[in-house]
Amino acid sequence: MNSPKINIKPFGVHSVLIEWPNEVSEIILEKILHFERFLNKEVFTNKEWELVPSYNSLLIINRTKQIDFQKLSSDINNWYVQLKESPKPDRYLWRLPVCYDLEFGLDLEEVANHFHKTKEEIIALHTGTTYTVFGIGFLPGFMYLGGIKKELEMPRKATPRPKVVKGAVGIAGKQAGIYPQESPGGWNILGNCAVPIFDASKENPCFVSVGDKIEFYKISRAEHDLHRIEAEVGIYKPEKIKIDA
């Protein structure tokens, strides 16, 4: 298989950035995650190294030592060219419940008006697609979800809200996401998800990984309240389906 080309760039003295073509593509994301697995397993096994994938790039960081850029970039090119097919790790589709009541869906009416659709049609568009996690950043556990339906691409709000609540489910341009904690934010808010995406008390604080899939489904206010209580006492288990990629 022909691999998409990579471009290696210096990023200070402790990091190098590997870039793939500048596009949002599942094929590229798969390639990045495949290469990341190889590097984690075979090369950067020492705790000094850390890798951060996102959309079309992979950052390699050494915590303390200076990197010899020429040598590392030539090594990276060789490793990449020789990269072999390997068994894919387990990937999951997470089905997350969303309450679209207007108390939570602060911008649902505005979004519906913008597209000349009903609120129900907007909800159907939002729940009727499978999203891909292209990156996690901005806040602990904040997922950058790609795969939004074209009919739902709405620019972010002209003025960000000083406070968006934890669990707020939002859309902005080609992206969808969930605010894992209270934060200022400029996305259009459609509803709320009671599932805690990030929990610092767990050894794996964020059950989602880059490359996973997300689907939303609509629930009632009563179910939402129940999930919230389950989440607070720590017994809620998000629904996951293993994907055969």
Place this chain on the structure above:
Amino acid sequence: MLKVLKAGFYTTLQDAGRFHYRNKGVPVSGVMDEMSVFKINSLLENHESSAVLEITMTGPTLLFEKETYIALGGAKMSATLNNLPIQNYKVYEIKEGDILSFGRLEKGFRSYLAVKGGFTSKEILGSRSFYKPITKINRLIDNDNVPFSLAKDFQPKISEIKVASFLDESVLEVNKAPEFDILSDKQLEEIFSKTFTVAHENNRMAYQLTETITPHTYSMLTSATIPGTVQLTPAGKLIVLMKDGQTTGGYLRAVQLTDKAICILAQKKGGDPISFKLV
């Protein structure tokens, strides 16, 4: 325990940082001025990642409830032990009931307090560094208690060091960041010839600079950032990410501060001048 009688402006517990969770969006956090902290942990013969108090602008009043040894470093804040002036980068023996307090900010912005053995609060995701909501609190408040272990009969190999202070330095040395090569000659000239002013919007997440440079229309996909990354917004504003900075961003990454430059900037406050130099 160390009892916080008065918390000061912004006092936090920090260690070397929280690593290996950046792929889940968790900032590294940790001390802003690593160079100063390295020296005081070394004086106390602590592990280099031992947790210290990071004291910002206005210092706290602290009561030691057991014996230990301490050293201060970083900004000069007119520190006193039981009302007697004490110096930075010198080991002091502490008795139960001793009170450490801080006065006028003389130079720098962040001062550090290390105790023998380091503070021993619970680690969360491998670090004691405050960062809300990973830790329940983002700074100490009055009457908080910070745990540490009793230390007696410590004979420091070196009890005092003369430090070549960088608190007066204002030139930040930088290396290239990923989008460096797309900067125009004009933008490069502006970055490396102008003197910039630290804006009042400066904290552990990011330092904004007041002066702007030529705007741009470059747009990129969200990609990783690290402490010390200097972002350039389309409007021409420069934002320097610091230790609590977000792990990814969508703004052009122009240059990257060296480790020392991060320490120099960490000691600057709103209104202070800085400039950049490519190395």
